[in-house]
Each structure stands twice: as C-alpha cells, then as structure tokens.
Amino acid sequence: RSYSTPRHLLSIADLTPKEFSKLVLNAAEYKKAFKAGGSIPDKIKGGLLGQPAVALMFSKRSTRTRVSTESAVAMLGGQPMFLGKDDIQLGVNESLRDTSQVISSMTSCMVARVGPHSDVTGLAEHSTVPVINALSEDFHPLxxxxxxxxxxxxxxxxxxxxxxxxxxxxxxxxxxxxxxxxxxxxxxxxxxxxxxxxxxxxxxxxxxxxxxxxxxxxxxxxxxxxxxxxxxxxxxxxxxxxxxxxxxxxxxxxxxxxxxxxxxxxxxxxxxxxxxxxxxxxxxxxxxxxxxxxxxxxxxxxxxxxxxENRLWAALAALDGFVLNKGNIV
Ligand code: CP
Ligand code: NVA
Structure with missing residues (x-):
C-alpha cells in the first residue's frame, strides 16, 4: 500500500469533466457487462481481495448509499465494515483527526456520511487512504x-x-x-x-x-x-x-x-x-x-x-477509480 497523499472524492467539483464523464462511462460499462454476463469485467474483479476492509462511517441513516457501497465492495472481493453513529467514538469521545489516522491505518478506504462538510474534509486531511463522501450537508457525489x-x-x-x-x-x-x-x-x-x-x-x-x-x-x-x-x-x-x-x-x-x-x-x-x-x-x-x-x-x-439501482454501478466505478486506481481515473 502506498502512504503518499491519497486522492479523495468529496464533491464532483474535485473532478475534471473528463474524469467525471469517465466515472459515468465506467459505471455504464460495469453495469452492461454484469447484465450481459452475470459478472463484472476481469480488470476490476477481485480488486479488493486480500485488501484491508472498506470502512463505512455513517452518522446518518441510509438505504441506497449503504447497500450500494457494501454491495460494490463485495463485488470487488473486499470486506465492507459498517460503522454507525453509535458504533465508533467519532465526534463523541475522540477527535476527527485521531479517528481518521487510526481507521485509515487499518482500511483501504473510508466512505463517510456526515453532517457538516468540514467533517469529511477533516477526515480526508488526516487520512492515509482515499475518503469518499457518502453525503454531507454540501455534496453528494456518488x-x-x-x-x-x-x-x-x-x-x-x-x-x-x-x-x-x-x-x-x-x-x-x-x-x-x-x-x-x-x-x-x-x-x-x-x-x-x-x-x-x-x-x-x-x-x-x-x-x-x-x-x-x-x-x-x-x-x-x-x-x-x-x-x-x-x-x-x-x-x-x-x-x-x-x-x-x-x-x-x-x-x-x-x-x-x-x-x-x-x-x-x-x-x-x-x-x-x-x-x-x-x-x-x-x-x-x-x-x-x-x-x-x-x-x-x-x-x-x-x-x-x-x-x-445505478447507485450500485456508481459506487463500483468510484471504488475502482479512487481505491483500485488510486485516483487515476482512466
Ligand atoms: N439517495 C440516497 O443517498 O439515499 P440513502 O439516504 O438511502 O442512502
Ligand atoms: N437532501 C437529503 C438527501 C438524502 C439522500 C438529505 O440530506 O437528507
């Protein structure tokens, strides 16, 4: 694993038009391949196999974002780890900085649903792995x-x-x-x-x-x-x-x-x-x-x-782009 500064997805504003359209087209490609053959393309299959878990840190309720992300992680051979607001110390008994440093040392990615947008930028600032915004008060890129x-x-x-x-x-x-x-x-x-x-x-x-x-x-x-x-x-x-x-x-x-x-x-x-x-x-x-x-x-x-349903294919494309490909969206 690389510990250089990872690239995060906090808003669509973080992407060039080319990167944004590529994420959409990749999502379309994975959806089409799965519908045609019951499987995602070999180039991403198993991409998270043997990697640390993907942490889903959600301080608010969710149906689509949680299910699509957990399902996409599983499709990539990885392990999703759901951490609801009553499960971890975040914001209650431990600082954002300490939480981010600790969780990112044990995971492949943090997918975070927060209140103020500064919570997700704060996580990103101290994380050694990509942070994906799963909804903040300002943005919902997935x-x-x-x-x-x-x-x-x-x-x-x-x-x-x-x-x-x-x-x-x-x-x-x-x-x-x-x-x-x-x-x-x-x-x-x-x-x-x-x-x-x-x-x-x-x-x-x-x-x-x-x-x-x-x-x-x-x-x-x-x-x-x-x-x-x-x-x-x-x-x-x-x-x-x-x-x-x-x-x-x-x-x-x-x-x-x-x-x-x-x-x-x-x-x-x-x-x-x-x-x-x-x-x-x-x-x-x-x-x-x-x-x-x-x-x-x-x-x-x-x-x-x-x-x-397209939330699933979008989650797959985002995990591919930001975790498997380390923010090199091609
Ligand atoms: N659209 C959406 O984000 O739904 P959830 O709140 O159920 O995740
Ligand atoms: N605007 C809504 C979106 C939920 C997916 C909210 O922030 O609650």
Missing part, C-alpha cells in the same frame, strides 16, 4: 455519478467526444429545496454543458458560495433561478426534486412544508410550464409524497428506480 449514468441511459448520444457525454444543451430543472443533492448535480451539469434551472421559495435558494462554485464548474451552461416552478420547467428535459426536509432539518419541518406549498411536481406543472414532450423525472430517494405526486413518481416518465 448520487451525481448515478444520476448522470441515468441521464446518459435516458438520452443516449452517439459519437460524443472525450470528456463529454453528448448532453450539451440539455436542461435539468430542479423544483424544490436547493440542497446538497442539487449542488453536486448542478456542478456535474456545468461540467457536461447541461443547463440548469432551479425553482425554490425565497430563502431556500442556492447560497452565494455554491452559486459561485457551480458557475465556475463550466462555461457552456446556464443557471436560471426563480421562485416560480413553471418558469423553471420551461423546455426542461429532466425534472428533479428531493425531500423538502433533509436529515438534520427535522425541527424546521413544519415551517418548510408551509414554505414549499405549491412546489409539488405534477403532470399539470410540467405541461403548464412547457417542459419538453419527452421529459423525464428523477429523485435521489427517499421520497415523500408532498414533493412529487404519485402520478409522476410512479408514472411512465419516472426514472427513479433505475436511478436508485
């Missing part, structure tokens, strides 16, 4: 890789150039809370030349520092912000939302539900706003009925369960 795999599958493009997925000029409309999932998704959109429109109630829009980061992620995309959902939906190819009450915001639930009244995604909203005829719907899950009507969530335009 979700964005899966989301772009889903968009790539829904809008396949032929003969696109290296560093692109051929999605230039497409439009993603986010209706709801401007949160961690949106920030990395929008950064990914800017890296791929995809336009972004965001409708959020006043006070729940994109913070200035995030707007700067999104806009600095690419020059070919536009970011449109409004508090009118129908305006954001205009000419959109993909409508996306997430919960209005993220983990950690439970005390604000009542206030938030009131603020977001009228933001539920419905077929009428898409039609009245003028979404493109072949629009698709995405949601990272877990979903609550208030943010999207059943007619959309379970309807023919919904990609949500394909998107959820």
């Amino acid at each position: 979700q964005t890789i899966a989301d772009f795999l889903t968009i790539h599958e829904a809008f396949p493009a032929a003969n696109f150039k290296d560093g692109s997925l051929g999605l230039e000029g497409k439009k993603v409309a986010w209706i709801g809370d401007a949160n961690n999932v949106l920030f990395d998704l929008a950064i990914g959109c800017f890296k791929m030349g995809v336009n972004v429109s965001v409708a959020a109630p006043k006070g729940y829009g994109i913070p200035d520092r995030m707007r700067d980061l999104i806009k600095s992620s690419g020059s070919a995309s536009e970011l449109f912000e409004t508090d009118v959902p129908e305006e954001a939906v205009k000419n959109a190819d993909i409508l996306v939302t997430d919960t209005w009450v993220s983990m950690g915001q439970e005390a604000e639930a009542k206030k938030r539900l009131e603020a977001f009244a009228g933001y539920q995604i419905t077929n009428a909203m898409a039609k009245n706003g003028g979404a493109n005829a072949d629009w698709k719907f995405m949601h990272c899950l877990p979903r609550h009925p208030e943010e999207v009507h059943d007619e959309v969530f379970y309807g023919p335009k919904s990609l949500v369960f394909q998107e959820a």
Whole structure:
C-alpha cells in the first residue's frame, strides 16, 4: 500500500469533466457487462481481495448509499465494515483527526456520511487512504455519478467526444429545496454543458458560495433561478426534486412544508410550464409524497428506480477509480 497523499472524492467539483464523464462511462460499462454476463469485467474483479476492509462511517441513516457501497465492495472481493453513529467514538469521545489516522491505518478506504462538510474534509486531511463522501450537508457525489449514468441511459448520444457525454444543451430543472443533492448535480451539469434551472421559495435558494462554485464548474451552461416552478420547467428535459426536509432539518419541518406549498411536481406543472414532450423525472430517494405526486413518481416518465439501482454501478466505478486506481481515473 502506498502512504503518499491519497486522492479523495468529496464533491464532483474535485473532478475534471473528463474524469467525471469517465466515472459515468465506467459505471455504464460495469453495469452492461454484469447484465450481459452475470459478472463484472476481469480488470476490476477481485480488486479488493486480500485488501484491508472498506470502512463505512455513517452518522446518518441510509438505504441506497449503504447497500450500494457494501454491495460494490463485495463485488470487488473486499470486506465492507459498517460503522454507525453509535458504533465508533467519532465526534463523541475522540477527535476527527485521531479517528481518521487510526481507521485509515487499518482500511483501504473510508466512505463517510456526515453532517457538516468540514467533517469529511477533516477526515480526508488526516487520512492515509482515499475518503469518499457518502453525503454531507454540501455534496453528494456518488448520487451525481448515478444520476448522470441515468441521464446518459435516458438520452443516449452517439459519437460524443472525450470528456463529454453528448448532453450539451440539455436542461435539468430542479423544483424544490436547493440542497446538497442539487449542488453536486448542478456542478456535474456545468461540467457536461447541461443547463440548469432551479425553482425554490425565497430563502431556500442556492447560497452565494455554491452559486459561485457551480458557475465556475463550466462555461457552456446556464443557471436560471426563480421562485416560480413553471418558469423553471420551461423546455426542461429532466425534472428533479428531493425531500423538502433533509436529515438534520427535522425541527424546521413544519415551517418548510408551509414554505414549499405549491412546489409539488405534477403532470399539470410540467405541461403548464412547457417542459419538453419527452421529459423525464428523477429523485435521489427517499421520497415523500408532498414533493412529487404519485402520478409522476410512479408514472411512465419516472426514472427513479433505475436511478436508485445505478447507485450500485456508481459506487463500483468510484471504488475502482479512487481505491483500485488510486485516483487515476482512466
Ligand atoms: N439517495 C440516497 O443517498 O439515499 P440513502 O439516504 O438511502 O442512502
Ligand atoms: N437532501 C437529503 C438527501 C438524502 C439522500 C438529505 O440530506 O437528507
């Protein structure tokens, strides 16, 4: 094992457009190979066999991120080790620095779900192994890789150039809370030349520092912000939302539900706003009925369960890129 400074995946902002599109294409390749032959390609098979375990340090609940990561580690012949908030000393009885130094001395990778983003950067700062952000208050890179795999599958493009997925000029409309999932998704959109429109109630829009980061992620995309959902939906190819009450915001639930009244995604909203005829719907899950009507969530335009499954292939590509290949994404 090398003890040189490892490369971490804390946000899609850490990746060049070429690296980001490569992770998506690798995920697509592993998915295709598995579906065709019941096995992942030889070049990654057993890549974690005989290696130290992969630590999953989760201070919050998780279905998709935990299951996809544990499953991907197992597919690579490795041992996932789930450490929930009541299992380790992290943040309660031991500093982030000491925890990071100790756990990284015994593992191949730390996959961490945290509250403040500084917790995951703090782990990375003192780690001798790659740290992968499994959701912080600011970013959700594994979700964005899966989301772009889903968009790539829904809008396949032929003969696109290296560093692109051929999605230039497409439009993603986010209706709801401007949160961690949106920030990395929008950064990914800017890296791929995809336009972004965001409708959020006043006070729940994109913070200035995030707007700067999104806009600095690419020059070919536009970011449109409004508090009118129908305006954001205009000419959109993909409508996306997430919960209005993220983990950690439970005390604000009542206030938030009131603020977001009228933001539920419905077929009428898409039609009245003028979404493109072949629009698709995405949601990272877990979903609550208030943010999207059943007619959309379970309807023919919904990609949500394909998107959820794609978390597995995204996790596989991320572990391949950051652990097996030590951050050399090729
Ligand atoms: N989308 C997502 O990250 O889901 P979990 O919180 O269940 O991991
Ligand atoms: N925005 C949500 C995403 C959960 C996957 C949260 O932070 O709770």
